[in-house]
Amino acid sequence: MYSYSEFDTAFLAERNAQFRAQVERRIAGNLTEDEFKPLRLMNGLYLQLHAYMLRVAIPYGTLNGAKMRKLAEIAERWDKGYGHFTTRQNIQYNWPELRDVPDMLDALAEVGMHAIQTSGNTIRNVTADHFAGAAADEIADPRPVAELLRQWSTDHPEFQFMPRKFKIAITGSPNDRAVTKAHDIGIRMVERDGQRGYEIIVGGGLGRTPMIGKVINDFLPEADLLPYLEAVVSVWNQIGRRDNKYKARIKITVHEHGIDEIRRLVAERFIETRKTFTGVDQHMLREIEGHFAPPAFVQADTRPYTDALQHYPAFRAWTDTNVTPHRDPDHAIVTISLKKHGATPGDASAAQMRLIAELAETYGYDEIRISHEQNVILPHVHKASLPSIYSALRVEGLATANVGLISDIIACPGMDYCALATARSIPIAQEIATAFDDLKREHEIGPLKIKISGCINACGHHHVGHIGILGLDRAGVENYQITLGGDHTETAKVGDRVGPGFSAADIVPAVERIVDTYLDLRTDENEPFIDTYKRTGMAPFKAALYPETKVAAE
Amino acid sequence: MPKAFTPKVVTANDLLKGDVIYQTATGWTRRLDEAEMLTDEADADLRLIEASQQTDVVVGAYLMDVATDGGTARPTHFRETFRATGPSNYAHGKQVELH
Numbered sequence: 043m044y045s046y047s048e049f050d051t052a053f054l055a056e057r058n059a060q061f062r063a064q065v066e067r068r069i070a071g072n073l074t075e076d077e078f079k080p081l082r083l084m085n086g087l088y089l090q091l092h093a094y095m096l097r098v099a100i101p102y103g104t105l106n107g108a109k110m111r112k113l114a115e116i117a118e119r120w121d122k123g124y125g126h127f128t129t130r131q132n133i134q135y136n137w138p139e140l141r142d143v144p145d146m147l148d149a150l151a152e153v154g155m156h157a158i159q160t161s162g163n164t165i166r167n168v169t170a171d172h173f174a175g176a177a178a179d180e181i182a183d184p185r186p187v188a189e190l191l192r193q194w195s196t197d198h199p200e201f202q203f204m205p206r207k208f209k210i211a212i213t214g215s216p217n218d219r220a221v222t223k224a225h226d227i228g229i230r231m232v233e234r235d236g237q238r239g240y241e242i243i244v245g246g247g248l249g250r251t252p253m254i255g256k257v258i259n260d261f262l263p264e265a266d267l268l269p270y271l272e273a274v275v276s277v278w279n280q281i282g283r284r285d286n287k288y289k290a291r292i293k294i295t296v297h298e299h300g301i302d303e304i305r306r307l308v309a310e311r312f313i314e315t316r317k318t319f320t321g322v323d324q325h326m327l328r329e330i331e332g333h334f335a336p337p338a339f340v341q342a343d344t345r346p347y348t349d350a351l352q353h354y355p356a357f358r359a360w361t362d363t364n365v366t367p368h369r370d371p372d373h374a375i376v377t378i379s380l381k382k383h384g385a386t387p388g389d390a391s392a393a394q395m396r397l398i399a400e401l402a403e404t405y406g407y408d409e410i411r412i413s414h415e416q417n418v419i420l421p422h423v424h425k426a427s428l429p430s431i432y433s434a435l436r437v438e439g440l441a442t443a444n445v446g447l448i449s450d451i452i453a454c455p456g457m458d459y460c461a462l463a464t465a466r467s468i469p470i471a472q473e474i475a476t477a478f479d480d481l482k483r484e485h486e487i488g489p490l491k492i493k494i495s496g497c498i499n500a501c502g503h504h505h506v507g508h509i510g511i512l513g514l515d516r517a518g519v520e521n522y523q524i525t526l527g528g529d530h531t532e533t534a535k536v537g538d539r540v541g542p543g544f545s546a547a548d549i550v551p552a553v554e555r556i557v558d559t560y561l562d563l564r565t566d567e568n569e570p571f572i573d574t575y576k577r578t579g580m581a582p583f584k585a586a587l588y589p590e591t592k593v594a595a596e
Numbered sequence: 597m598p599k600a601f602t603p604k605v606v607t608a609n610d611l612l613k614g615d616v617i618y619q620t621a622t623g624w625t626r627r628l629d630e631a632e633m634l635t636d637e638a639d640a641d642l643r644l645i646e647a648s649q650q651t652d653v654v655v656g657a658y659l660m661d662v663a664t665d666g667g668t669a670r671p672t673h674f675r676e677t678f679r680a681t682g683p684s685n686y687a688h689g690k691q692v693e694l695h
Contacts, residue, residue: 069611069652070652071651071652075651075655089614089656091675092616092682092683092690093609093613093614093615094614122688138614139612140611140612140613140614386685457674457675457678458678459683468683468685469684469685515674515675518672518674519674
């Protein structure tokens with residue numbers, strides 16, 4: 043993985059010293075909250091419902107053992123002993139005190155981590171496929187490009203005060219696990235006539251106005267990436283709406299001007315930006331690629347794995363859901379579920395983080411990834427090590443065999459933590475997971491993605507959930523709207539709203555009715571929920587959710 | 597017709613700790629049941645101004661609606677209930693710290 047150069051280390055030290063001085067001035071009363079707020083946000087520090095929250099960047103979701111151990115240490119020393127992994131592959135600490143934050147940032151810097159540009163109207167942490175570098179279907183590892191983008195966008199002088207925040211995601215696989223079509227810019231690595239290039243998608247996003255991104259360039263030569271992206275952001279920075287926060291994202295700019303006009307403006311601007319890139323970026327990319335060379339995969343007998351599959355049904359069930367094929371046939375990708383039934387999705391205790399670090403160091407070439415689905419990945423594991431990993435995970439409550447199933451729910455922090463939330467999301471996720479676990483039905487139900495947001499900002503990606511749940515405040519009462527048929531992959535689609543919302547007490551039974559309807563309708567157990575929904579449409583689900591409407595219509 | 601005034605409490609977040617605090621007659625408390633209940637609109641506006649001026653102590657002071665239960669304040673909106681008690685996913689906020 044990328045390790046900091048002297049320049050990176052010095053830059054971070056300077057930034058941290060600057061922020062420490064700003065915190066001191068705030069505490070001394072020399073800065074007002076209005077003056078301090080933009081400064082703290084630039085360093086990832088929010089003030090939430092119950093406390094400050096520090097959002098730490100995990101660039102493109104990549105960690106190693108040392109970084110994970112440091113995250114555990116910070117959780118124990120300055121927080122309540124846990125951290126929360128987010129849908130942007132970051133980690134959030136929910137309980138820091140203002141005075142401690144500079145020390146937390148210094149501790150992060152010791153392992154080359156920071157909280158810069160995890161908030162504010164800047165280019166945010168670049169996200170990537172969580173199976174990057176390991177996936178069997180990959181054209182190339184997208185992380186070197188993601189790192190190049192991190193370096194380009196960090197403190198970029200033109201892009202510090204933009205109309206709104208800006209999010210970039212990248213995938214190197216045709217099967218999109220990085221939700222590229224729901225980002226301001228989505229980058230897909232593609233091949234044409236033996237040449238590698240990029241498909242550039244712009245104007246995707248969720249939030250109050252969900253939009254699926256549009257292709258602005260279907261094949262951008264590798265060397266043109268940075269000048270082209272600079273042209274895109276630059277055009278939007280000039281014509282994006284600054285008069286209305288809710289119309290400021292690039293998705294609205296693309297919608298209002300049309301993709302053809304934006305393409306024309308970008309092409310025009312690109313003529314200028316192209317001249318300013320002398321090729322040094324490509325030289326840097328080659329250097330960065332050296333940091334991401336794949337490990338030397340060991341060769342070993344896979345018999346311990348095949349034996350365990352035969353003798354231990356629980357291990358077999360775990361491999362069925364939590365283990366994915368690796369590009370090396372003797373290796374596997376392990377997804378560690380942070381979705382134990384009844385637990386808070388995405389939370390990991392310090393002890394759990396340390397175990398993950400140890401497993402990565404012992405069995406996984408010291409590589410760890412965080413997924414936007416709020417799970418942790420060991421991307422390279424020899425199959426012979428899988429039984430040992432499974433046994434170790436069980437001890438810390440990390441061996442839940444539910445990845446991709448109904449209890450593997452994305453949930454934003456919601457009103458349990460977030461100052462913007464209009465309703466809670468975590469308890470709804472807890473209740474759904476527990477209800478289906480009690481009935482031992484989730485393996486029978488099969489692949490099904492539930493995504494829950496506690497407000498229209500859609501951090502929980504509800505628009506692209508097979509079942510999406512949006513929590514709202516309706517006249518002082520929590521109310522939950524359901525959407526069906528959303529898709530976060532390369533065939534991305536915004537889900538369809540079924541009808542009036544449900545109360546907190548009624549939302550879990552409503553989900554159960556949706557699932558029962560699916561089980562009745564599916565052709566056989568090989569037809570997943572999303573395919574059944576595509577085949578039947580919304581009508582049977584709507585009838586199950588609102589039987590009184592059906593009676594009235596008859 | 598103007599909306600009738602309902603009882604209020606001044607609430608904010610503590611500058612250093614970031615946690616939820618409520619104004620009392622003489623300072624600030626972390627317990628809603630110790631907060632100063634404001635039943636007069638002009639008085640409430642004045643107390644909010646006073647709170648907002650304490651920029652080196654509190655952040656984001658505002659008036660929250662409360663109901664009265666035997667002379668002590670109770671939240672009328674679920675958001676304020678969570679602010680007063682802590683996260684509901686499991687007990688690890690105010691509900692633990694205040695007991």
